[in-house]
Amino acid sequence: MAGKKQFDIDTALDAAMIQFWRAGYADTSVDDLSRATGLNRSSIYSSLGDKDTLFVRCLERYATRYGDKYDAALSCAADRPLAAARAFFDITLERIADPALPDGCLVAQTVMGTPVLSASVAARAREAIGLQHTRLRAALKAGRLHDEAAESFATHLAAVNQSLAVMSRAGTSTEQLRAIVDVTLDALARTLAASD
Amino acid sequence: MAGKKQFDIDTALDAAMIQFWRAGYADTSVDDLSRATGLNRSSIYSSLGDKDTLFVRCLERYATRYGDKYDAALSCAADRPLAAARAFFDITLERIADPALPDGCLVAQTVMGTPVLSASVAARAREAIGLQHTRLRAALKAGRLHDEAAESFATHLAAVNQSLAVMSRAGTSTEQLRAIVDVTLDALARTLAASD
DNA sequence: CCCATCTTGAACCGATCGGTTCAAGATGAG
DNA sequence: CTCATCTTGAACCGATCGGTTCAAGATGGG
Numbered sequence: 001m002a003g004k005k006q007f008d009i010d011t012a013l014d015a016a017m018i019q020f021w022r023a024g025y026a027d028t029s030v031d032d033l034s035r036a037t038g039l040n041r042s043s044i045y046s047s048l049g050d051k052d053t054l055f056v057r058c059l060e061r062y063a064t065r066y067g068d069k070y071d072a073a074l075s076c077a078a079d080r081p082l083a084a085a086r087a088f089f090d091i092t093l094e095r096i097a098d099p100a101l102p103d104g105c106l107v108a109q110t111v112m113g114t115p116v117l118s119a120s121v122a123a124r125a126r127e128a129i130g131l132q133h134t135r136l137r138a139a140l141k142a143g144r145l146h147d148e149a150a151e152s153f154a155t156h157l158a159a160v161n162q163s164l165a166v167m168s169r170a171g172t173s174t175e176q177l178r179a180i181v182d183v184t185l186d187a188l189a190r191t192l193a194a195s196d
Numbered sequence: 197m198a199g200k201k202q203f204d205i206d207t208a209l210d211a212a213m214i215q216f217w218r219a220g221y222a223d224t225s226v227d228d229l230s231r232a233t234g235l236n237r238s239s240i241y242s243s244l245g246d247k248d249t250l251f252v253r254c255l256e257r258y259a260t261r262y263g264d265k266y267d268a269a270l271s272c273a274a275d276r277p278l279a280a281a282r283a284f285f286d287i288t289l290e291r292i293a294d295p296a297l298p299d300g301c302l303v304a305q306t307v308m309g310t311p312v313l314s315a316s317v318a319a320r321a322r323e324a325i326g327l328q329h330t331r332l333r334a335a336l337k338a339g340r341l342h343d344e345a346a347e348s349f350a351t352h353l354a355a356v357n358q359s360l361a362v363m364s365r366a367g368t369s370t371e372q373l374r375a376i377v378d379v380t381l382d383a384l385a386r387t388l389a390a391s392d
Numbered sequence: 393c394c395c396a397t398c399t400t401g402a403a404c405c406g407a408t409c410g411g412t413t414c415a416a417g418a419t420g421a422g
Numbered sequence: 423c424t425c426a427t428c429t430t431g432a433a434c435c436g437a438t439c440g441g442t443t444c445a446a447g448a449t450g451g452g
Contacts (some may be wrong), residue, residue, distance in 0.1 A: 007399090016287050026222040027312040030440060040400050042442085051440065053292045064293035104308060110298060116223040127364040155372045163359035170307045170325040176351050183352035187383035203429090227409060236430050238412080247410065 003046055009047065012037040016048065017058035024057055024109050025117060028156040041118055056121060062106045063128045066091065070132070074139040081143020082189050085157060088136070089181040096168045096177065105165035132158045160184050205243065208233040212244065213254035218298040220305050221251055221313060252317060258302045259324045262287065266328070270335040277339020278385050283352060284332070285377040288357055292364045292373065301361035328354045343386055356380050 019028055019036040030051055034041045039048075042101045074086035095101055110117065110125035117125075118152065137154035164177055215232040216224050226247055230237045235244075244250045269283035281349035291297055306313065306321035313321075316341065360373055 023312050024222070024309065027309070029438080031438090040442095042401080045401065045441070046399090101309070108362050109308055111304055111362055113220065113223070114218050114365045115298070121344070126366050127366075129363075152375045152379055155368070155375045158358060159359035159368075159376040162362040163355035166304050166307055166358040166362065167325075167355050170266050170312045170322050170323075172351070172355075179348045179351045180355040183348055183380070183383055187379055187386075190383075190386060225409090238414095238431080239429065241411070243428090254395080 002006060007043070007047075010030060012048065013057060013061055014038055016054055017061050018102060019107070020055055020095070020187065021106040022057050023103065025113060025121070038128055039120060052121065054119060056124060059121070059124055059128070063131070065091070066095070067128075067135075073186060074135060077139035081145065082185065082192060083135070084139055084143065085188055086181075088139075089158070089161065089164075089185070092164050093174070093177060093181070096164065097174055103168040104163075105162065108162050108165035111162075127186065129158065129162075140156040142165055145192065146195065149195070153175060153188060153191070157188075158186065203235060203239070203243075208244065209257055209380070210234055211389055212250055213257050214298060215260065216254050216259055217250055217300070217305070218303040221309060221317070236278065248314060248317070252320060255302060255306060255317070255324070256319055259327070262291070263324075263327065266331060270331060273335035274338040274344060277336060277341065278381065278388060279303070280339065281384055282377075282381055284335075284353070284359065285360075287298070288360050289370070289373060289377070292360065293370055299361075299364040301358065304358050304361035307358075318350070325354065325358075339388065342391065344390070349384060349387070353380065353384075 010113075015037045016033050017031055023032065023093065028051075030041060030044065033039075033044055033051070033054070037044065037048075039065060042053070048119045049057070070088055073091050074084045077084035078085070092105075096103055107125055107128045110121065112123070114122045132153050136157050137150050138151035140153050141147065160181060167177060167180065211233045212229050215228055219228065223255060224247075224256045226240065229235075229240055229247070229250070233240065233244075239248070245253070245377065249336055265287045266284055269287050272283070273280035288301075292299055303324045306317065307325060310318045312322070328349050332353050334345050336346035336349050336353075337343065340388065356377060363373060
């Protein structure tokens with residue numbers, strides 16, 4: 001209404017999310033967030049909440065944004081389960097390859113910090129991992145995988161997806177990351193073929 | 197020579213390693229290390245070095261200790277490559293199941309902290325990941341896997357091994373962790389069988 | 393032009409950070 | 423017992439942490 005301009009909250013949240021994503025909760029100070037968002041220290045508290053609240057908002061934002069993409073990638077699972085799994089991993093691989101985004105994964109980093117994070121934050125990160133597993137299991141069941149195999153592969157695919165976050169930060173090349181998922185996709189392909 | 201007693205440096209290093217392993221570098225203060233080791237703040241600096249130096253020592257200790265175990269597990273790779281790979285993962289699974297040790301993995305946690313850690317520390321962690329890959333590739337080649345497959349599977353196995361660190365902190369059960377590696381071992385078994 | 397409204401920068405708070413110093417105390421050798 | 427040696431706890435340092443407050447300034451509506 002008055003005063004200079006209303007800053008764009010979405011843009012600020014994106015910047016904060018990327019900062020947390022890159023450096024993690026412990027290594028991100030409120031001054032870092034101020035620099036990253038371009039917002040004043042007081043503005044952050046007045047419109048984005050304190051550090052803990054803001055972190056949870058960023059975590060939700062991250063989980064929703066990429067959760068939707070994972071859902072979209074898996075949407076063809078009933079018809080072509082292998083292609084769905086490949087598209088699933090492509091979401092992660094493209095995210096890692098994007099120079100505008102950090103390596104790693106905000107959820108993976110948060111989960112790794114479980115012992116020192118607040119219980120609510122740790123629970124929310126665990127929830128995101130659980131959701132990923134549910135998503136994958138549903139997709140694999142939709143593709144003609146029997147319950148047992150769907151359960152195993154859902155867990156395996158979720159884990160391999162998280163491994164990409166670790167390996168990308170270890171300097172592993174795009175080709176090597178692709179090799180990691182290709183072994184998994186081959187295994188899935190053979191299991192799918194065997195159940196025909 | 198004089199004074200009360202010479203404290204046991206190995207015991208202190210173990211305690212410091214576990215503290216770093218549990219909480220990570222950023223979330224471990226020198227006071228935490230003092231409490232964990234039972235050593236006085238000044239004693240830490242005088243006999244274990246500053247925080248950065250001590251962390252590197254703990255990282256080396258961790259890499260050596262479990263590196264040796266991984267080597268031992270893989271030693272039968274030439275005769276029974278599949279059993280070797282299974283024994284390799286068992287090292288990690290048993291470590292995670294040990295209630296006296298933290299979940300996760302010091303190397304994985306350090307690699308995830310790459311963007312905010314000193315260059316030398318980050319490089320040392322990357323080195324540990326690279327060594328793991330080398331170790332696995334050599335073992336798989338010793339087992340009758342051709343170069344290309346050995347390279348792919350070495351990368352894949354190293355990644356899946358790291359994924360256990362993430363998933364264990366996400367509250368994944370022992371059975372589910374086992375399912376993750378079983379998918380990988382099945383894939384390896386089929387590839388080994390195919391090359392016969 | 394004036395005023396109400398919003399943003400901003402800067403200061404301040406208590407707490408904790410990594411790192412250093414040093415006197416007091418405990419010990420074993422002589 | 424005495425003395426040299428080593429460890430210990432505590433204090434101190436400057437810096438930074440998360441969090442809060444507030445006066446100054448910028449803006450647009452009337």
